[in-house]
Amino acid sequence: MSQVLRKLDDELSRELALLRRLPPVTLSRAAWERLDARVRDEARRLRWRRRLWRPELAGLAAALALCALWGGALNRWTDRAIVTAAAAPDASEALGDWLDAFERSSDRVQTLLVSDWLDAADDDPDRAVDEIFEALRELEGIGA
Amino acid sequence: LDKACLDELLRQARQRNPDALSRLVAEYSPRVYGLLYRLTGTPEAAEDLLQETFLRVVRTIEEYEHDGKFEQWLFRIAANLARDRARQLKRRGPQRALDDESGAAATQGLAAASVPAQPAEMLLRREEGERLAAALARLTAPEREILLLRHFAELSFKEIAELLEVPLGTALARAHRALQRLKEELGPARGA
Numbered sequence: 001m002s003q004v005l006r007k008l009d010d011e012l013s014r015e016l017a018l019l020r021r022l023p024p025v026t027l028s029r030a031a032w033e034r035l036d037a038r039v040r041d042e043a044r045r046l047r048w049r050r051r052l053w054r055p056e057l058a059g060l061a062a063a064l065a066l067c068a069l070w071g072g073a074l075n076r077w078t079d080r081a082i083v084t085a086a087a088a089p090d091a092s093e094a095l096g097d098w099l100d101a102f103e104r105s106s107d108r109v110q111t112l113l114v115s116d117w118l119d120a121a122d123d124d125p126d127r128a129v130d131e132i133f134e135a136l137r138e139l140e141g142i143g144a
Numbered sequence: 145l146d147k148a149c150l151d152e153l154l155r156q157a158r159q160r161n162p163d164a165l166s167r168l169v170a171e172y173s174p175r176v177y178g179l180l181y182r183l184t185g186t187p188e189a190a191e192d193l194l195q196e197t198f199l200r201v202v203r204t205i206e207e208y209e210h211d212g213k214f215e216q217w218l219f220r221i222a223a224n225l226a227r228d229r230a231r232q233l234k235r236r237g238p239q240r241a242l243d244d245e246s247g248a249a250a251t252q253g254l255a256a257a258s259v260p261a262q263p264a265e266m267l268l269r270r271e272e273g274e275r276l277a278a279a280l281a282r283l284t285a286p287e288r289e290i291l292l293l294r295h296f297a298e299l300s301f302k303e304i305a306e307l308l309e310v311p312l313g314t315a316l317a318r319a320h321r322a323l324q325r326l327k328e329e330l331g332p333a334r335g336a
Contacts, residue, residue, distance in 0.1 A: 008316045009301050012294075015323050018293040022280070023273035025181045027173060031191050038195055039169050040162040042202045046162040 145171055147212070154210050160202065169198055172215075176222050179296035183226040183289060185281060193229065197222045219297040220307045230285055274319065279329035289321035290315060 061095075145153070156164035176197055181190040200221050208217055280288060293304050305315035 003314060005316060008146050008320065012316065012319050015243050016294055020293065021273050023277060025178055027177045034174065035195050035198060036166050036169055039165050039202055042199055043160040043162040043165045102211060
């Protein structure tokens with residue numbers, strides 16, 4: 001830092017002591033507790049999600065989600081919850097979009113896609129997840 | 145927080161340890177709230193942004209590489225959120241522009257936030273503080289921002305320059321102009 005800048009820095013820092021006279025503002029106890037609770041909840045949620053995000057569990061969750069779709073046993077929100085819990089942050093949104101697209105697609109397309117993936121999930125869960133995303137891209141093409 | 149303590153807290157925070165994150169909130173929220181309150185002018189907006197600031201810390205702490213500049217990183221998040229909010233308000237309409245809003249609201253908000261007056265000396269101090277806050281609220285957003293960052297974030301001007309992504313000379317000149325304007329706004333009774 002040049003001498004001129006250092007001098008200006010010193011001078012400004014001294015003059016800024018003026019701001020110490022600002023009246024104090026305090027976060028209310030209730031607001032602080034809300035903040036603390038949100039931060040703790042978010043930390044737990046992300047921790048839990050990270051623990052869940054393993055390839056084998058993701059494959060299982062994907063298979064479960066497909067079964068749920070196929071059988072119609074769970075409603076749409078439950079499907080999303082399963083997928084969201086198991087998938088990576090960016091993937092969960094993509095799968096949510098995929099579910100919407102899947103629901104809009106024809107019976108014939110659904111039958112073809114689900115039977116293929118369930119077979120693949122039995123043999124190789126990782127491959128099943130890859131295929132889901134491959135199919136997602138195809139479905140986006142169909143919808144376009 | 146000393147360096148060793150902060151290092152350990154950040155190590156645990158990266159693993160999303162709720163207690164460590166809670167401790168960071170307890171340690172830094174008063175100063176971040178002070179900054180956000182003075183930038184936005186309302187306790188409600190400041191609380192919202194404070195919450196968003198710390199949620200972003202929780203979500204992105206893994207990306208933060210600890211190089212002894214945690215405070216700079218934290219206050220950058222807060223300042224950017226306040227700027228985003230100011231931009232949104234401006235887009236909604238000129239009558240809600242940041243300067244006008246925070247100017248009026250900061251003055252109103254101060255009355256509620258101030259400590260109840262005790263006789264003579266406290267009353268004087270309170271009046272002086274309120275005048276100062278009102279004068280600060282009349283500065284432009286960039287002028288106010290740089291003074292508040294120096295005051296609440298306790299960052300050096302070099303660090304503020306990095307945070308605002310401007311040359312050091314620009315940051316110093318802006319702070320100098322802002323202080324001059326603040327003194328003008330306070331008027332001759334400032335030293336009374």
